[in-house]
Amino acid sequence: MSHPWRSRGEKRTIAVEYQPSESILAYLTDMRDALRMALVYAYVMAREDNSRLPGPIALRRRFRDWFYSRYGYARHHINPVCRNGVALLRSYKRRHKRLAMRIDAELFKIEQGNDGSVSVRITLQPFRYGYITFTPRHKRWEEYSRGRASELLITDRRLFITFVTSDGKKKPLGSRFVASDLNFTIDSTTAIKQDDDGGDDGGTIKLDSVETEPIGRIARIQNDFSRRRRRIQLHVKNQQKRDKKLRATRGRQRNRIKDALQKLSTEMVRENPGASFIFKRLTGIRENGDAKRSRKLRTYLNRWPYRMYQSMVEYKSPFMTVYVSPRGTSTECPVCGGKVRHPAWAMSRCETCGADYGRNRLSSLAILLRGMRLCGQPFAVSADASWRLMRDEYLYAPAAPDSRGAGWTKEAANAPNENVYTKYTFEETVRTSLARSDTPYKNQTEDAALLPRG
DSSP states (O other): OOOTTSOOSEEEEEEEEOOOOHHHHHHHHHHHHHHHHHHHHHHHHHHHTTTOOOOHHHHHHHHHHHHHHHOOSOGGGHHHHHHHHHHHHHTTOOOOOSOEEEEEGGGEEEEEOTTSOEEEEEEEETTEEEEEEEOOOOTTHHHHTTSEEEEEEEESSEEEEEEEEOOSOOOOOOSEEEEEEESSEEEEEEEEEEOSSSOSSOOEEEEEEEEEEEOHHHHHHHHHHHHHHHHHHHHOOOHHHHHHHHHHHHHHHHHHHHHHHHHHHHHHHHHSTTEEEEEEOOTTGGGSHHHHHOHHHHHHHHHOOHHHHHHHHHHHOSSOEEEEOOTTTTTBOTTTOOBEEOSSTTEEEETTTTEEEEHHHHHHHHHHHHHHHHTTOOOOSTTOHHHHHHGGGGBOOTTSOTTOOTTOOHHHHHSOOTTOOOSSOHHHHHHHHHHHOSSOOTTHHHHHHTSOOO
16 A cells, blocks of 8 residues: 655656557456455445444455455455445445556566557566556656656556656755654754854854753643543454444544644644754654564554654755764764763763753754754854853753653753762863863864863
8 A cells, every 4th residue: 555655746647649459458357356356355344333333444354365365366466456445435426337447666677669669567466467568758858757657547448557657856954953762752953054154154153042842742631532532442342343342432532633633733733933853764663673672662653653754844844854864863972972871761971071961952963963054054063162161951950750740840941950960071071171171073173163262
């Protein structure tokens, strides 16, 4: 099944007349018969569920045994059959006698011939293909065919190819950079690009602010519906009624989570006009070693819809969104490059800097530096005066509990941490680093230039 966020460009469809071969006609006939049987399965499932139509995925679970035992086609062909069956039943179409079938992009390939002809190769069975050859005469063929072919509709007379095209314009880079670390809170570090000469290339990068946005509402929704599902499973004995209530509960939870994320992402984009957002690429985070060892952590990771939030911010923002690798953002100090330890979950202790930082806020700073480096805007934190002014806001606040429980407030998290004990002053930190290090680290020259003379 195609992902709902897969096709982001504009779509253009081209109709082509062709002469079908025997294999294509046999395929279309089999798919028409399969579509009729899928309609029967969907109708029976709707009758069993109080006239509620099933979705394509639910229909596929019930229908796949019949389909795989009867046909030897590639297994992906069941997806358009189920999708078209549900669509036909939903739109009350009774006449489905014509030879027509929609095919996903995974099942066909467009090949260009040397004589100007175009051949469409359709995977009928593993290592067995059907070919449709034609000469393109559409006036927009050269323009549209540069895009990615996303869907194919074939009948006994015509061929409809849908291409995903774009206008070729990429989102520009913003004058602000907002890097967010997505955990049980959203910690964001903002930097501003100030043009020195009024040009697009020159400019000075300055740290502007660091904020923590709690997401307790999302966690409350998830925990509330988890308790509801548990009560339904324990107390509702009728299986059909239990399945119906559980399905309705999952739908309400999904709608409330999406509503909360829509409001959260809209607020983030509106509060940061002209900003390019920087996120960690969190693919595979649910399969890491820590999640496998901790059941509680695995539960929170499976519930946290981080990718949905990132996608909402990406399509709402008119500026470029950057994704960086998460490797080392919590173990390497972005200020001096030293190794960071974690005596507590919310604490990042750097012996070189001689300070205890808030883990999520320091991670957002590391994400900011990586994203700006990818955008061609390298920024040395320790050599900048804005870091010296904002350093206290990154320090660990012992009064704030790690789990963001009772007694924690947003104002307390955003307030400067004046009472936090630090081992060294800024000048002492740089001198200690220069004295201990046998090899220069990446920002050593800039740090040494900040020391007072004499």
